[in-house]
Amino acid sequence: MEDLELLKKKWNEERPNEFRRYTEEELLVMTQKKSVSVAKWVFMIGILEIFILVGIRFFRNKEILDTKLILGICFLFFISYFYHKINRADNTRTLASQILRLRFLILIYSILILSGEVMERAGKLYHYIKQFIGDNLLERSDAYHYGRFVGLIAFPIVLYLIYKHTYGRLLKKLNENYNELKTLS
Amino acid sequence: MKPDLQKKFLQELNENQRIVHKICKIYTDNPTDHEDLFQEIVIQLWNSYPNFRGEAKFSTWMYRIGLNTALALFRKRDRQVPTHTMETMEQIKIHDETDPEIEEQVKAMYDAIHRLSDVEKALIMMYLDDKPYKEIAEILGITEGNARVKMNRAKEKLKTLIHG
Numbered sequence: 001m002e003d004l005e006l007l008k009k010k011w012n013e014e015r016p017n018e019f020r021r022y023t024e025e026e027l028l029v030m031t032q033k034k035s036v037s038v039a040k041w042v043f044m045i046g047i048l049e050i051f052i053l054v055g056i057r058f059f060r061n062k063e064i065l066d067t068k069l070i071l072g073i074c075f076l077f078f079i080s081y082f083y084h085k086i087n088r089a090d091n092t093r094t095l096a097s098q099i100l101r102l103r104f105l106i107l108i109y110s111i112l113i114l115s116g117e118v119m120e121r122a123g124k125l126y127h128y129i130k131q132f133i134g135d136n137l138l139e140r141s142d143a144y145h146y147g148r149f150v151g152l153i154a155f156p157i158v159l160y161l162i163y164k165h166t167y168g169r170l171l172k173k174l175n176e177n178y179n180e181l182k183t184l185s
Numbered sequence: 186m187k188p189d190l191q192k193k194f195l196q197e198l199n200e201n202q203r204i205v206h207k208i209c210k211i212y213t214d215n216p217t218d219h220e221d222l223f224q225e226i227v228i229q230l231w232n233s234y235p236n237f238r239g240e241a242k243f244s245t246w247m248y249r250i251g252l253n254t255a256l257a258l259f260r261k262r263d264r265q266v267p268t269h270t271m272e273t274m275e276q277i278k279i280h281d282e283t284d285p286e287i288e289e290q291v292k293a294m295y296d297a298i299h300r301l302s303d304v305e306k307a308l309i310m311m312y313l314d315d316k317p318y319k320e321i322a323e324i325l326g327i328t329e330g331n332a333r334v335k336m337n338r339a340k341e342k343l344k345t346l347i348h349g
Contacts, residue, residue, distance in 0.1 A: 003347060004312070004340065006287065007294045011207070011313040019206035024195045027202070030224050031231040037258040088233045088250050088258070092307070093326030096257045170260060173303065177256050180304045184331045 039099045041170050043083040046106035050076055053113050068113060075109040093185070096178035103167060114156070186235065194234050197243045198227065204244060205251050211310045212255040214299050221262065226254045249324050252310075256303050297346035305339040312336060 022030075054072035063069070082105060086098045186194070198205075205226050209219040230250055237246055298309055304325070311321045322332040 003290065003294055004309075004343070007291060008313050008315075010287075010291050014203070019203065019210075022199070022202060024199050027195055027198055027227060028191075030227040033224060033228060035225060035228045035232070036221075036260070036262075037225060037229065037254070038260050039258055041260075087236070088229050088253055089236065089246060090253075091249075091324060091326030092253050092256050095253050099257060173260065174257055177303045180302060181325060181327060184304075184325075184327045184335055 038170055038174055039083065039086055039102065042099060042103050042106070042167065043079065045166055045170075046079050046102070046109075047076065049106065050079070050109060053110075068116065071109070071112065075105070079105055079109075093178065093181040096174055096181070099174060100171070100178060103171060106167075110159075114159070186231075190234070194231065198230065198247070201244045201247055204248055207314075208248075208251040208255050208310070210295075211298060211306050212259075212303070213261075218261055222255060222259050225259050226251045229254045229258060248314075252307055252324060256307060293347055294343075297343050300346055301339060301342060304335070305342065308332070308336050308339045309343065312340075 050072050054069055057066060057068050057072075079102065082098070082102045086095065086102070088095065090098070205223055206219075208226065209222045213219045213222055230247060233250055237243070298306060301309065307325065308321065311324070316324075318329050318332050318336075321336070322329040325332065327335070
């Protein structure tokens with residue numbers, strides 16, 4: 001392919017002023033800046049998510065030895081471990097799978113917490129649904145129960161939208177690249 | 186990091202910074218993103234340097250981390266690129282070339298490369314850098330055979346993008 005050969009020739013020609021030449025001092029300044037990598041964002045959001053969920057639980061129950069609190073601490077440990085195990089010098093497919101594994105771990109935690117909440121409230125949920133679809137729903141005009149019911153329905157939707165706009169946007173490119181490499185293998 | 190190690194790192198990075206610039210050129214299309222990606226690669230190299238055992242050459246290790254950053258770690262910031270910035274990029278490219286016809290051909294090639302997928306960009310870049318298939322396969326985490334197949338497809342796609 002003639003075009004590619006031409007490009008190859010140009011690509012390997014070192015031309016002055018082709019790129020900005022940074023000094024060692026400038027490079028040193030760069031090393032001190034904070035990374036904005038996808039892995040770091042996933043890690044930070046995951047930690048924040050656990051802190052929020054654990055925090056809510058703690059302030060509501062005021063119990064230190066709560067199962068969900070312990071679960072949160074365990075996940076904090078595992079997430080930190082997996083984050084620090086990410087090796088930037090691994091091959092691209094392994095690196096991408098390490099980041100996605102970190103994301104998957106956070107997702108498992110969220111699912112565990114949310115399913116726990118739903119199970120705890122299963123009885124009430126049944127009651128709300130029964131009321132909601134009942135014939136005399138309007139007569140009862142129980143605004144409080146409607147609110148709770150709508151809240152329970154809306155919560156996963158809101159959560160999904162939050163996830164889509166955080167992890168979804170963050171990992172879109174990574175997922176695409178990982179799937180492309182996975183398909184190749 | 187120990188001062189002598191830091192000094193060594195900066196020296197090697199300084200000598201090989203063209204590699205990082207080339208990765209940025211393939212993966213970005215404006216100077217601001219180029220600068221952002223360059224900085225992110227430098228940070229990733231810096232963070233990984235304590236684990237660099239010297240089994241491979243610094244430039245090879247740097248190439249791998251640079252590509253990994255572009256493919257798996259870097260995320261462009263959501264922002265509007267000012268038009269004058271884009272123009273500056275074009276002016277730089279045009280200034281590089283002497284023959285207007287060749288200049289136009291090379292520009293068309295770069296435009297087409299920017300329309301490839303990230304993995305295809307990596308393959309084309311490694312082709313331009315004359316990397317053997319064994320190394321390409323190792324860097325991406327695929328088999329050598331698949332690297333060959335994918336490379337041919339990427340070249341074909343590039344051809345179609347240029348000539349329609």
